[in-house]
Amino acid sequence: MYAVEADGDLRPKRPDEIDRECGCGCAHTRREFMVGVTAAGIAGVGLASGTGTVGASDSALEGASDDTVTIVHDLHSHSEIGEPDGPNIARYRRVVQEQLGDRDDALFLANGDELGSSTISFFTEGAHKVEFMNDMDLAAAGVGNHDFDYGVDVAEQRFRDSEFPWLNSALYTDEGDLLPGTQRYTTFEVGDLTVGVFNVVLRGFHGITDYPDEYEQRDPVETAREMTTLLRDREDADVVVCSSHTPHETHFELAEKVDGLDAIFGSHSHYTMDAAEIHEGTVISEIGYAYFHLGVMTLDENGDLVSWERIDLDGGVDPDPEFQRRIEAQYEELEDELERSVGETAVELDTSGSVTYGREARIGNLITDVMLDAHDDAEVAFQNGGGIRTNTTYGPGELTAGDVLSILPFGNEIVVFEATGSEIERVLENRIGVLPDNAFGAQQGQQVAGLQYEWTGHEEPEIGDVYVDGDPLEPDETYVVSTTDYLKDIAGAYEPFRDAPVIWESGTALGPAVMEYLEEHSPVEPKLEDRILRVDEDLGTQGAVSRRRGETRLRFDVPEGASDVADASAFVGLARGDDVTDGEFDLDPTSVEVDGDDLWIGYDTGALQRFVARTDLEEIRVFGAFDPDPEHYGYTDPDGSLLELPVAAAYDRFRLKATVDISSPSLRPN
CATH class of the missing domain: 3.90.780.10 (5'-Nucleotidase, C-terminal domain)
Structure with a gap:
């Protein structure tokens, strides 16, 4: 639903490859994060058919004590339950149950975005998802922006209907009270360890969901500092974990600015990691969007990473039969309405x-x-x-x-x-x-x-x-x-x-x-x-004009940031208003040529002069494409590495604009 924007002092890390998109408007990416270990299976872990793992080697287990906590995470499903024959909550539950059953130290935790905004939630306002989550052995769930898609009153009712705690450390009413149905934090006794868990949400929360303007949202860094100190000092927590609904880049800010925070799981950004990252002593674990991956992160009594894996689910996972029946019943209930034809494209x-x-x-x-x-x-x-x-x-x-x-x-x-x-x-x-x-x-x-x-x-x-x-x-x-x-x-x-x-x-x-x-x-x-015209370089109006063999050629400077300019097929000419000659003149250039530092844009001379003679317009705007030179732009990621350009999936090239001044005497008929 909403854009992932720069959040805090750190610049976002650039995705190295597009992995999957979930529909929220944020590209899922798979990042190579190194923690000094290689990808391999973890000994003693039973996996459902149809799953694979990406994770830590046995070398990461050296020095681990018997006192550990394993965080199995997270849903972040946007209220989806999946379709009966596709990735769905029934397959997911099967893998979650196997992980919980294999470990005495495991907690299944979520990080929010469970109540909105799927097709089914259009009818149920998230009630259907709570019914599923109540039967998933969830230890706790943080809140996210989509949990308020249907208003704060609906969200609070869903929180009350839940048989697990919703963690909310940053959202308060206009009177400073915690949102009804939520908890600031929770603690778990896992073996000899006390594990404290809290939740933070992204900045600008009011602007991306139906959260009342008069209600309070507290900064994620300030909230994390307060909650970590409280859990350490008041609750004697051995391990402190953050259920995060902030952008990926904010996690590095939290790690740098919050002392005593052992681990962060989840994300608003839907990044999919190939390995956990340890940044300033804090473990960061992000595994994308349900129901494609499950994260399994084990920490010792000092909050240090013992092992990590990402379990990838595919069609070979046998679904949990009870959940599968419930999915099918949910769709049968809506089948007639959802399958009704409403038109054609x-x-x-x-x-x-x-x-x-x-x-x-x-x-x-x-x-x-x-x-x-x-x-x-x-x-x-x-x-x-x-x-x-x-x-x-x-x-x-x-x-x-x-x-x-x-x-x-x-x-x-x-x-x-x-x-x-x-x-x-x-x-x-x-x-x-x-x-x-x-x-x-x-x-x-x-x-x-x-x-x-x-x-x-x-x-x-x-x-x-x-x-x-x-x-x-x-x-x-x-x-x-x-x-x-x-x-x-x-x-x-x-x-x-x-x-x-x-x-x-x-x-x-x-x-x-x-x-x-x-x-x-x-x-x-x-x-x-x-309707929407991207401009990376504006070349201004034409300089020299030349005519040869029935073509009028207009000179512009080649964009300084161009390594190559596209041919005429990638150029379009636009006028404005109703005086566009009803198709009698094609405003698109007939030729584009680069000669050293000169970019020549050509039009048929007779057609151009007829257009100039009959129009009241003063200019034509020409838009074209070029390959950018990364060194010219000099954009770097936080590590100082040069960004390859372009870095937007919607564009294979940068865009230029050139303005043809058709009031120029040199373009008038002789």
């Missing part, structure tokens, strides 16, 4: 987070077009990239209610209000994740309708030209905006819209609104319309 719709965060997407255009269609006066629409789920593709072909509710599982309602041009521009800027800070490359993080805008994501976010229905965005002019109540009232990046009075409420959640639109307009065929 004539094109493939890609919902992967790398696309919906990184560039204009057909699915994003469809969703925001629905928002515009919802109200006659709506001029622009916004949808956050992370609110588009599932990370898969649909069509061409039928779309079911289950498809739509999987893509849009939240109960967010379409609302319409007025905002100024300057407020709209601030929202566009707020959503940009920049290089080198954003671990997933430069991303603009949202989908739009009614707008066309240019953005740059280097060092600082920057918005270039913005147009509303072909006209330049005016800072002081008022525009009618359609989006969801979540974005308007809660999401941090959309804070400029917060105080705008609502002029219309649809009374309909976004998912059902899209279903209704599909029923009326199928087959839909959303097009890519250059």
Whole structure:
């Protein structure tokens, strides 16, 4: 659902390879973390058929005492239970039970994001997941942002319905009271050890879920310091463990700034490690998204790492039969509704987070077009990239209610209000994740309708030209905006819209609104319309103009950061407004050539002169692609290693902009 952004003093570590995406908008990555051991099996561990391990060798066991605690972790399922014939909670439970049964010192712990936001939770508001978790021998679960997707009242009811403790060390009411149904921490007696566990959540919590503005959220580092001291001094804890729902990079900050913290498990970021990392004496363990991996981390009485493994589940795992029956019953209950056809798409719709965060997407255009269609006066629409789920593709072909509710599982309602041009521009800027800070490359993080805008994501976010229905965005002019109540009232990046009075409420959640639109307009065929234009280098207006063999060639400087420039097939020309000649003139260049430091962009001379003669426009914007030179940009990771570019999965190359000044006398007909 939401972007992973820089959090705290440390810059995010760059993922080395994309491993899996879960639908939250965050790429799952597999990092090579070294703790001085090699990958091998751990002796004496029984594994279900269909699992494999990545973990520590027996050499890591040397010097271990009999006093140990093993943390088996974690769910982080976004309320999913999985489908009957795929990765699911029944397979997961089987492997968890085997791990708990093999160890006398084991605790099964979770780190939050269990109540929202799956297709089933659209109907149950997370109640179905609590029923499963109550039968999983959970020792405790931390809280996460998705546990509040249906409001704090629903979350508190789910906490009370749970037969295990929910740990919450950082979230308090407006009166300073701990949220009802939660505990600040808990302790376990494991053999001769006292093990203390607490929970922290990411900064900016109010901005990414339905958590009341007046409620308090405490900083993760300050919270971790307080809880670690309390557990050590008041509870005489031998080992202190943090159930974390903070971004990956915050874990290194916690390790550096919190004395006495032995281990951190979980993450908001969905990183998948190949080995635990020991940073400043603190063990960090992250194993991605359920139901693909399970983490098993053993610590001794000093909190030192004894052994670690990541158990990888595949289709060969025999599911727990009781849970399998319950999964099947859950789907049978909803089968008729979820399998109902609501329409058809004539094109493939890609919902992967790398696309919906990184560039204009057909699915994003469809969703925001629905928002515009919802109200006659709506001029622009916004949808956050992370609110588009599932990370898969649909069509061409039928779309079911289950498809739509999987893509849009939240109960967010379409609302319409007025905002100024300057407020709209601030929202566009707020959503940009920049290089080198954003671990997933430069991303603009949202989908739009009614707008066309240019953005740059280097060092600082920057918005270039913005147009509303072909006209330049005016800072002081008022525009009618359609989006969801979540974005308007809660999401941090959309804070400029917060105080705008609502002029219309649809009374309909976004998912059902899209279903209704599909029923009326199928087959839909959303097009890519250059609504969102990335600009890594702006070349300005043309210099010299030359003509040869019926072609007009315009000279620009080759981007300094380019190692190679793409050919004309990767270039597109754009005008604005209604005066685009109804297709009589193709604005795309006919040729692109690099000659030393010169970049020549060519047009058919006769066609260009006819266009110039009949238009009132003063310029054409040309957008193209180039391969970046990493040494020119000089972006490095926290270890000082040069970042390879590009580092955003949605783009295979960087983008350039060139402006053709068609008012220039040199382009007028002779």
